[in-house]
Amino acid sequence: MNMPIYLDYGATTPLDPAVAAAMEPWGVDGFGNPHSAHLWGYKAKAAVELAREQIAGLINAPAETIAFTSGATESNNWALKGLLTAPGQTRRRIVTLATEHSSVLETAQYLASIGAHLTIVPVRANGVVDLGDLERALGEDVALVSVMAVNNEIGVVQDLAAISALAHGVGAVFHVDAAQGFGKVPIDVDAMGIDLMSITAHKIYGPKGVGALYRRPFTVITPLLHGGGQEDGRSGTLPTSLIAGLGESARIAATRMAADHAHALMLREQLLAALTVQSQINGDLQQRWPGNLNLSFPGVPVPLLPHLPGLAISSGSACAAVTGRASHVLTALGLPETQAKASLRLGFGRFTTNAEIETAATLINAAVRQKLAEAG
Template sequence: MTMPIYLDYGATTPLDPEVAAAMAPWGVDGFGNPHSAHMWGYKAKAAVELAREAIAALINAPVESIAFTSGATESNNWALKGVLTAPGQTRRRIVTLATEHSSVLETAQYLASIGAQLTVVPVRADGLVDAGDLARALGEDVALVSAMAVNNEIGVVQDLAAISRLAHGVGAVFHVDAAQGFGKIAIDVEASGIDLMSITAHKIYGPKGVGALYRRPFTVITPLLHGGGQEDGRSGTLPTQLIAGFGVAARIAGQRMAADHAHALLLRDRLLARLRVPVEVNGSLDRRWPGNLNLSVPGVTVPLLKQLPGLAISSGSACAAVTGRPSHVLLALGLPDAVAKASLRLGFGRFTTDAEIDAAADQINAAVQQYLEERA
């Protein structure tokens, strides 16, 4: 059986060979605990700190502001729970957007179930939040505002600096879920006024199972994991091998950011040009990471994934694929349930070729035309 063409970069990216090579020494031989006071520990700690420096440099952050976690889901949980349960915290309201990742929305809903208050702000039909709507949702009781940098399903890029100004205007902490934005778009935590930011390695050609939380100095949050107190409150032995890979992935992402963006843009435009069937792009096409293309086909109201066995793509978030429910992101844009279920999310990036894009377009054209002919 021929392997499907991988166009699910939004779910995870392939491991860059240079990253894999950097991780290799920290398996069998470099097994030391980076918190141990001996040669093996010192070597592992040096690798961890080198990675921390690379990640901090990519977002213009102090090195000590980066705390490693298991991924963006843990970082999101830590940010939201940490702010709401911080010592002396008297504010009880969280404000977030309707199109956020489930790890933000469900964490916020959990906090609401134990006494917090939650305000979910709608977005426009293009997936971007209206500044007026957000401003009207804010008040002196808001502890935290959380917004995604690049949406995982529709790729739209929110105006982080504008959201930060509104959040700080009422004295709230501003958290960004940058799982899909870190290493792909330029994010300067100082210039954008970001207080907390969640990032992960496996969206930038790094390993799965490792991420980080950026915390602006003097931003007070309660630890999520208690124990040995590693990582300034995030307890647990650090996975040196994964972190070493994360650091190299961040360094490569910084070096290749412009080239990766240009490559993704060319691929996206090539795919759209080769589609012979009418499609509608879900979410703003202008304010968007070009490696994401979320499409609806007018007249198609059944999922097309089964008709596209030659493509590894999705109809929404990989995290929500098992539920069978329509994407909450597409519903928030105003799409009907059936259209949301039938939409396709294509993700491509560093290792995607022109030939793969051409073959994908041909397969989509054939599947849609067959469906429409059968319905005629």
């Protein structure tokens, strides 16, 4: 069976062979519990601490501010729930954007259901928040402002430093969901004023099932998981192999970020040049991670995905793919539901070739022309 061309890097990236090699020693042979007080445990702990340093180095943070989790969803839950339920927390309001990932929006809505207050700020038609709108939404009752670094569906990059300044101006904590930004765009938690930041491995050529939460010193949050308290309050035995993979992914990203960006930009421009059908780019084209291209096709009233079996792509977040609903991100941009459902999200990166992009353009051109002809 011929596999479709993989252009769904927004959902997950292939595992880099160098990352797999870094993980291998901590499986069968290096199986020790990193919390055990003997040689097996000490060796595993050394691998964990190396990864902590590699991650911290990529974001200009002290290593001790990195706590490992199962991924960005857990990190987002921990940041929001942990801050709103922290001892002495008197502020009750969360401010976030309409285009945030469901793990932020649904967590915020859960907190609202048990007594918090939630303000969801709209974005402009290009997906970028109007800083004036955000500033008007803030007040002295805001505990947390949560904004994604790079949008998972449209690739738009928000101005984190400017948003941080607004949040701190009213005494709020600033949280960033960096699942799609970590290792792809430069992030300096000090320069950008980030207090909490969620990280995952599988968007930067690492393994699934591992992530981290950066927490600025003296930012108090309660544990999400209670037990042994291994990760500064986050309980559970650490998966050494997965953590070593996250660390190696961060190390590689530090050396390849500029090259990966240039490669993704070249592929995006090639794809746009090869599309001969009329298309609309969803989200700002300049303030964007170039490895994401979200497209609509005027006049095409039906989803295109079933008509592109040769491509592994999506119409939005992988988390929402099973629901069949239109993307909340695209409707927040003002797209009608039918157009949102007919949109395509293409993601490409380190291992995507020019030949694959050329074939993808050919298949999309043919599918769009066919649907336009059928529509009359």
